[in-house]
Amino acid sequence: MKIFSVKTTLIVASLAVLGILSVGSAVAAPLGCGADIWSPAPVMSDTNRNASNVNLGDVFTANVSGNVCALGIYSGNTTANPEVVGLYNSSGVLLTSTVVTNSDPLIDGYYWNSTAPASIVAGQTYTVVDFTNGNGWAYGPVPITHGVTFDYNNYLYAGALADTIYPNGSGPTYYGGNVMLSPEPGTLLLLGTGLVGFAGFLRRKARRG
Numbered sequence: 001m002k003i004f005s006v007k008t009t010l011i012v013a014s015l016a017v018l019g020i021l022s023v024g025s026a027v028a029a030p031l032g033c034g035a036d037i038w039s040p041a042p043v044m045s046d047t048n049r050n051a052s053n054v055n056l057g058d059v060f061t062a063n064v065s066g067n068v069c070a071l072g073i074y075s076g077n078t079t080a081n082p083e084v085v086g087l088y089n090s091s092g093v094l095l096t097s098t099v100v101t102n103s104d105p106l107i108d109g110y111y112w113n114s115t116a117p118a119s120i121v122a123g124q125t126y127t128v129v130d131f132t133n134g135n136g137w138a139y140g141p142v143p144i145t146h147g148v149t150f151d152y153n154n155y156l157y158a159g160a161l162a163d164t165i166y167p168n169g170s171g172p173t174y175y176g177g178n179v180m181l182s183p184e185p186g187t188l189l190l191l192g193t194g195l196v197g198f199a200g201f202l203r204r205k206a207r208r209g
Contacts, residue, residue: 033069033114034182038143038150040074040109040175052157053134056176057088057127057164059151066147068118070180071128072110073100077175078136079111084161085177087118090125092163110178120181125151130176131161138175147181 037060071085079102086097096118104111120126130137142150153174154164 034066034180035146036072036108036110037148037179037181038145040076041141041143041173053132053159054137055129055131055156055158055162055164056137056174057129057154057156058174058177059125059127059154060145060148061125061151062120062122062148064147064181064183065122066120066181066183068096068115068120068179069182070112070114071096071098071100072104072107072112072178072180073130074138074175074178075102075106075109075111077132077138081133081135083133083135084131086129086131086161086163087120087179088127088129088163090127094161094163095120095126097161112178112180127154127164128177128179129161129164130174131158132176140173140175142173147183 068087071087073079073083073085082099082101084097084099087095089095096115098113098115100111100113102111104113106112139153150173152167153172154167155174156162156164156166
């Protein structure tokens with residue numbers, strides 16, 4: 001019974017390592033650089049409701065620190081024209097941006113293009129902004145998030161990419177921009193190492209028993 005208990009604990013510990021490493025995981029990004037911070041919810045509302053030049057901002061709080069490596073636009077919108085996507089910090093500073101088209105890689109419901117690296121820090125707030133460039137757009141339920149907390153949406157009508165300043169737009173979430181994030185490996189690595197060490201301790205204890 002004792003040996004069975006130790007083996008069972010080892011299995012649970014091993015599964016815990018795998019489980020922790022998979023928490024918040026999402027679809028792999030182009031170039032293998034990371035994973036998206038949210039996937040589209042299954043129900044959409046009012047697709048292509050306005051084709052004006054507008055910046056659609058989705059505000060989120062990072063739950064993990066990491067590096068942004070790509071930005072995307074929602075593929076369910078009308079995307080005949082290239083769109084510019086940018087990531088802003090809470091002070092309105094543009095951290096990185098890129099141009100995305102409907103010929104870029106399609107992953108998890110978004111078109112993606114790589115961007116200059118930018119860091120985000122756990123606990124801080126950011127806004128991913130999609131300048132629609134005359135394309136249609138949509139809003140809908142809060143998306144399925146990975147490693148972040150969705151806060152609210154905001155917008156700004158303008159002729160180019162700009163930080164959005166008007167909160168609480170037409171719906172709970174704009175289906176516009178998205179972010180590919182590669183979390184910092186330190187925390188997961190240390191946690192995984194700790195569990196592996198704990199498993200080794202159990203093996204030694206089993207041999208002594």
